[in-house]
Amino acid sequence: MSISVNNISKSFKGKTALKNISFEVKKGELFGLIGPDGAGKTTLFRILTTLLIPNHGEATVVDFDIIKDYKSIRNNVGYMPGRFSLYQDLTVKENLEFFATIFGTTIEKNYDLIKDIYVQIEPFKDRRAGKLSGGMKQKLALCCALIHKPKVLFLDEPTTGVDPVSRKEFWEMLKRLQNKGITMLVSTPYMDEAAICDRIALIQDGEMLEIDTPKKIVKHYSKTIYNVKANNMYQLIKSLKSYQHNYSVYPFGEFVHYTDTRTDFSPIDLQHYLTSKNLKNISIEITQATIEDTFMELAK
CATH class of the missing domain: 3.30.70 (Alpha-Beta Plaits)
Incomplete structure (x- = not known):
């Protein structure tokens, strides 16, 4: 399994954010975490990307323990947080070069992985990131998350606040990345995006409601x-x-x-x-x- 989570719980000042969360993501799977704001999606992402430590439970990402092997996890995953977090005063090209340098690689070395995405923002390579449109910012953030060829990609609400056309394009890009063997865990509050995933987990108030394929989850609804x-x-x-x-x-x-x-x-x-x-x-x-x-x- 690319991701394995067992009974993860997390509280902040006595308030429970996650309660006994357990699930697995298979290698090469596009797995969706579906729920409204405040459901616990971002907290779970921060735990799995080693930015937070859980109160209870255990988890592994590409067979590395999230606490003991946090450095190895950081070298093997890409993380795109919900809020645009790149350097707004740097240009598109400068942001990419910076993130490539952090991971000891270059844009040229891994260009084949980001090519389909980068060609869409390349005409603006000398524009500062802060001046890009919402859709272009997301594409740049995705390129930066991919520049070191991660085995697992974490995308926390990547299309929130993006126009419908850019949302559709973004998910098409994710499907192409999946075809290249990258495992993806994507969170979203948009229920229509859930149908694109191989499997989904519905989460509310820090608890898992159900985990299955989109078609099987819909079939469970019994009323007319x-x-x-x-x-x-x-x-x-x-x-x-x-x-x-x-x-x-x-x-x-x-x-x-x-x-x-x-x-x-x-x-x-x-x-x-x-x-x-x-x-x-x-x-x-x-x-x-x-x-x-x-x-x-x-x-x-």
Whole structure:
């Protein structure tokens, strides 16, 4: 296994950030850690990259112990933190050369690994990093994390705050890197990105909710979900939450995802109820469960 975590726990001033976390990441796997802000994702990343020491438990990265062999781990992993952490006053090229020098290598020696990414930022190689767009900053950070050919790549919310086009491009780059044999642990609050991973772990309040492939996790959702739409979203949500038979109600894009407590639920009954609340242009249709639906259910 590239990563093995056994009963890792971490607290800060009496507040639990991680509670008995256990999971494994196989060699060459793209593994996603999915959860909202404050779930414990960054704390776990900092432990696995030897920046924090856990209160309890043990873990290995590429067969090195996170406490005893921290120097070996640092030489074998790449870490891209959630916040842009490169030197903003240095140019693109200077940042890359600096990180290559730290690891005793050169851009030229490992250019084949970063080529597909670097060609996109090369036209701006003399621009200061602080002047790059969000998407370009992420590509530069990824290049710097890869410059020493790491065996495992840790990416902590790499697409947060990045536009949708750049997000799509970034994940395409990760899939290409996976084809080159690099193991990746990626955290994200975006449920749609979870479907791209080989396996995912859903995490909430420092605890693992479920670990499996995206398809299998979605299959575990047992209730029928309805896409509900009307002319007034705010009033629709308020009315659905007041409906005596509602099991769950939450917005999902232009719709509201609704589940009912009854096994003999009839959409017609719900439509009559919503009409009585002065809502118009009402539509109620069955939809497929998503990872977000499953997460919301498990988080209850």
